[in-house]
Amino acid sequence: MKIKLHVWRQENEKAKGKMESYDLDGVTPDMSFLEMMDLLNEKLIGESIEPVAFDHDCREGVCGACSMVVNGEAHGPQRETTTCQLYMRHFNDGAEIYVEPWRSAAFPVVRDLTVDRSAFDRIIQAGGFISNHSGPKPEPNSIPIEPGVAETALDAASCIGCGACVAACPNGSAMLFTAAKVSHLGMLPQGQTERYDRVKNMTTQMEEEGFGSCRNYAECEAQCPKGISIAFIGRMNSDYLKASLAEPVDRRGKMHAQ
Amino acid sequence: MKRLKLLFASSIGKKFVAAVTGLIMFGFLLGHAAGHMKIFTGAGADGVPHIDHYGQFLKDFGAPALPPMIALWGARLMLLGSVILHVVAVLMLSDQNKKARPVDYVKKKRAAASPAALYMMVTGTLILAFIVLHILHFTTGNLPMLGKHVHGEVYNNMARSFSQWWVAIPYLIMMVIIGFHLYHGVWSLFQTLGLDNPDRNALLRGFAIVFAIGVTATFCLIPLSFMFGGEPAVDNEGMNRIYEYTHDKLSSH
Numbered sequence: 001m002k003i004k005l006h007v008w009r010q011e012n013e014k015a016k017g018k019m020e021s022y023d024l025d026g027v028t029p030d031m032s033f034l035e036m037m038d039l040l041n042e043k044l045i046g047e048s049i050e051p052v053a054f055d056h057d058c059r060e061g062v063c064g065a066c067s068m069v070v071n072g073e074a075h076g077p078q079r080e081t082t083t084c085q086l087y088m089r090h091f092n093d094g095a096e097i098y099v100e101p102w103r104s105a106a107f108p109v110v111r112d113l114t115v116d117r118s119a120f121d122r123i124i125q126a127g128g129f130i131s132n133h134s135g136p137k138p139e140p141n142s143i144p145i146e147p148g149v150a151e152t153a154l155d156a157a158s159c160i161g162c163g164a165c166v167a168a169c170p171n172g173s174a175m176l177f178t179a180a181k182v183s184h185l186g187m188l189p190q191g192q193t194e195r196y197d198r199v200k201n202m203t204t205q206m207e208e209e210g211f212g213s214c215r216n217y218a219e220c221e222a223q224c225p226k227g228i229s230i231a232f233i234g235r236m237n238s239d240y241l242k243a244s245l246a247e248p249v250d251r252r253g254k255m256h257a258q
Numbered sequence: 259m260k261r262l263k264l265l266f267a268s269s270i271g272k273k274f275v276a277a278v279t280g281l282i283m284f285g286f287l288l289g290h291a292a293g294h295m296k297i298f299t300g301a302g303a304d305g306v307p308h309i310d311h312y313g314q315f316l317k318d319f320g321a322p323a324l325p326p327m328i329a330l331w332g333a334r335l336m337l338l339g340s341v342i343l344h345v346v347a348v349l350m351l352s353d354q355n356k357k358a359r360p361v362d363y364v365k366k367k368r369a370a371a372s373p374a375a376l377y378m379m380v381t382g383t384l385i386l387a388f389i390v391l392h393i394l395h396f397t398t399g400n401l402p403m404l405g406k407h408v409h410g411e412v413y414n415n416m417a418r419s420f421s422q423w424w425v426a427i428p429y430l431i432m433m434v435i436i437g438f439h440l441y442h443g444v445w446s447l448f449q450t451l452g453l454d455n456p457d458r459n460a461l462l463r464g465f466a467i468v469f470a471i472g473v474t475a476t477f478c479l480i481p482l483s484f485m486f487g488g489e490p491a492v493d494n495e496g497m498n499r500i501y502e503y504t505h506d507k508l509s510s511h
Contacts (some may be wrong), residue, residue: 006364019364072367075344079369098365105358142303170371173269201269212358213351215375216446222370230449231456237270238452244265 001027001088004096005054006038013108013116019098033076034059034066037099054113055098061085066163067099068113074164074223082225088139091148102167105176106174106209117163119209123178124161126205127179130185131193143189148149156184168223171212176220178206179236180228186239203240269354270450277447279340279347285443286337287436288469291476297413298483307413314410345386352379374442376455384420388432395419420484429481437474444469 010017026044034056041051041090057065063236070076076086088094091097099113106116136184157180165176185191191198212231221230265271292474293316296308320329368376396415399407405419420426445466448454454462 008364017361035376069363069365071370072363072365100363101366103359103361103363105360168369170368171355173355183285203268207268210358212355213273214450215355215378216442216449217371217375219369219371229456231454231459233453234449234454236452237273237450238266240270240360241274242453244268244271245261249261 001029001090001097003027003036003088003091003094004094006096006098007112008038008100008109008147009052009100010109012111017109017112019100020198027088029087032059032070032084033086033088034084035068039190046136046210052113052207053111056084057113059084061166062160064160065084067102067115067117067163067167068100069102069167071188074167075225080224080225080227082160085225102163104163104166104172104211106172106211107163107166115163117161119211120177121162122173122209123202123205124181127181127185127198127203128194128201132190145154149187153184153187153239155223156187156228156232159184159224159228160226162225164223164225165228168219169212169214170217170219171215173214173220174206174209174211175214175233175236176224176228178202179230179232182236182239183232186235198237198245199236199239200243203236206216269351269396272302272351274345275343276351277450279344280447282340283337283344284440284447286333287440287473288317291473294480295476297416299481309412309416310410313412337460341386341389345382348379348382351465372442374438375427375446378439378442381435384432385439388435410487416480416501423485427480430478433474433477436477437470440470440473441466 005022005024006019007022008017009020021041022044024036024040027039031039034054037052037054044051052201055065057063059066061082061084064073064082068075068083069084069201070083075081075083078086078090101107101109101113102115102117104115106119107117109114159177161177161178163174163177165175166172169175182202185198187194216230216233221228244246266275293312294309296312299308301307304309316330318326328438374381382449391401395404396407396412399409400416401407404425405415406493407415407418407421420429445454448458448462
């Protein structure tokens, strides 16, 4: 296969980047997208050109490191697939492929396709702890959970924190990520104690990082490699509004009858 | 108040404000559309069109407990407040969104977002301009070039304006634009308020579609009827009134 690649090249966070075009020959349909990028880098090294920097780790679709917008879609055109699980057979011979980094003010470009996603770590940190029993191992079935609830919480927990939702969102919003993280604890009995503080703290941190707002496009859900539903955003909205409008502020204040 | 201020500081809170004000305006649209169906019910025994009576009824609403126009002005102020809050919240959110992506993609592709959702700002801006023109046209009567305006003659004012194609057609286009705004907005407000979930999604999505099309179609009936003679028209001078009546029959405020 012959491929024409347009790749975003940027020296560092401060530098002004631009698209560079490369022709790549010898691509086989069974190569993963990242293996194709490896092939490109070998070619570039042979030509004494600085190779393209990109994040990758497990290459089996579970770590969320491979952050690339391929032809305008986060992780490329295959639904519920990370870039590392995208194969060159999904493209035609002679295809033109645009490869760009996640575009978000909260994810500054470190180099080329590598972005700094520590904003997500700070959102997670803002979630804080859960109060839980420690000490002797409890009997596993001592806390009853409805199986449907447990499964839904696991759906939320399947978020790999890759940032595709932010990359895909026309507004650069991190609502799907934050909603998934808020929900997987907020739905379980163990997460109830700090439930309302958690949603406020995490969304506040999300705002401070400079992400955009949600306009219910559902673009994030469509491009999420784990197919996380925007139902979690609705759930987070509900929890946030309850936390902001209904949860007591002054629980122990004096009451007057007249 | 402190709670609301804190809420408004967040993007979810601003969206909450946009959703609640959107719901108020949507409620108004339903009432506005229903009231205007009186155009098609003809005139009363006194020769005054039902729609003119309806206009008078809105002015007198709340009487005798309230002086005339008070309830109407209350509703008008609530709607004005809703429009202002809706616009302010959305402009602030839009500013936040622009800052969230300083460098845009070279190649963009949408996998899910509907055109209605993507162009909410465009349709919203057009609707805002339309609201101003519509009030100047039919409420205050400041745009006589679109058709002679006589206060209280609701039916004849519409007949004079909409029997001219160049007034009717922009109105029709505007109704379709409002339909697009509702197609996304009416569902979106439930999601923002945290009321949508997979169990109700089909119902709420269907509700938005039915009402977006329904409101648009209902309002389109009016200019279309006058344009194609479904409703009796009056000439632009307004002298040949199809319903002969004097407005002395209606008290004027």
